[in-house]
Amino acid sequence: MKKLRISIENVKNLLEAKGVKPSFQRISVLKYLLQENNHPSVDTIYKNLVSQIPTLSRTTVYNTLKLLSEKEVISTLSISNTDLRFDFVGEPHDHFQCNTCGKIYDIYEISDFSELKTVDGHQVQEMQLHLKGTCNRCLESLN
Amino acid sequence: MKKLRISIENVKNLLEAKGVKPSFQRISVLKYLLQENNHPSVDTIYKNLVSQIPTLSRTTVYNTLKLLSEKEVISTLSISNTDLRFDFVGEPHDHFQCNTCGKIYDIYEISDFSELKTVDGHQVQEMQLHLKGTCNRCLESLN
DNA sequence: TATAAATTTGTAATGATTACAAATATAGAA
DNA sequence: TTCTATATTTGTAATCATTACAAATTTATA
Structure with a gap:
């Protein structure tokens, strides 16, 4: 939830390390993702970046996120039933979504x-623990 | 994955116990869900039932699933990025989705x-562990 | 039976995502 | 540098799941 300061140079290096050519649009999308740390939707990303990059296309955001996902720079969360959500692949962690906000x-x-690699003979490649409920902020505002 | 034999009478009682009026359509949808044990999508449910109930509407399937979800007879899985998937609320368990099939x-x-009720001050009401990878059948057919 | 309420249905609208081809930018060779 | 091939971006149109909504039907009740 906290906003971080990430340098363009760092993002560029990160992309190159993962074999992704660091175009301006790709750097912008990944930088946004890292900075906001907010599991944004495609629409959120697009709306926030289009003010800085007026020519930006929604399709580019989709393309970029798909590419970064394939290169395992980011992961696609399936926690939302309404849209795709994205997350940087860093330290492993789980997610909690508030049903209210x-x-x-x-x-x-x-x-x-x-250590979990196999379950019932299925080969496990990724895992996500999704928690849902009411977040601490919404709980407070109920009082 | 195994197909079970469920009597209409059982489904009817189950619905009534949860405070849902057991209409023909609702019984059919829940019976299908219990029998197939397959986490079907709305479309799968609709297509399988419309042969028996030619007047069935897709909207009715949506309405029914929403109602059953609210009454906590079934749960909505967010494991698929492309469509809603449904599951009977029975013994707690997790889910593995095959990336291939x-x-x-x-x-x-x-x-x-x-026993998990609170995390970081957030009140936890539901949780789902999603595993993804290659299932044992698809692994076999790769050889 | 008559009336009200609940349920189902079909169509149209919405909104996210994808397909696709044109336009633009980038990289490499001459 | 210029030319050419390749990669990337863009915008529009198509697709597909889901929702909104009002009419039609069924069910319950008086």
Whole structure:
């Protein structure tokens, strides 16, 4: 939830390290994702960037996110039933979505399935623990 | 994945116990869900039932699933990025979706967060562990 | 039976995502 | 540098799941 300061140079290096050519649009999208740390939707990303990049196309945002996902720079969350949500692939963590305000929070230190490679003969490649309920802010405002 | 035999009478009682008036359509939808045990999409449910109920409307399937969800007879899975998937609310379990064939399998005996009520001050009401990878059938057919 | 309420239905609208081809930018060779 | 091929971006149109909504039908009740 906290906004970080990320340099363009860092994002550029990150992309190159993952084999993605660091175009201006790609740097912008990934930088936004890292800075906001907010699990944004495609629409949120687009609306925030189009003010800085007036020629930006929604399709470019889709293309970029798909590419970054394939290169495992980011991961696609399926926690929302209405739209795609994205997250940087960093330290493993889980997610909590508030049923009231819709915000998605990072949750650390609950699950540890890191050693889990196979279940019932299925080969496990990714795992996500989704928690839902009422977040602490919404709980407060109920009082 | 196994197909069960469920009597209409059982489904009717189940609906009434949860405070849902057991109309023919509602019984049909829930019976299908219980029988197939397959986490079907709305479209799958509709297509399978419309042969028996030619007048069935897709909207009715949506309405019914929404109602059953509200009454906590079924739960809505957010494991698929493309459509809604549904599951009967029975014994707690997790889900594994195959990236190759798209099938969703029930997984028992991995996670136990049953005592988890609060995380970082957020009130937890539901939780889903989503595993993704390659299922045992698809692994076999790769050889 | 008559009336009101609940349920179902079909169509149209919405909104996210994808397909696709034209336009633009980038990289490499001559 | 210029030319050419390749990669990237863009905008529009198509697709597909879901929702809105009002008419039609069914069910319950008086």
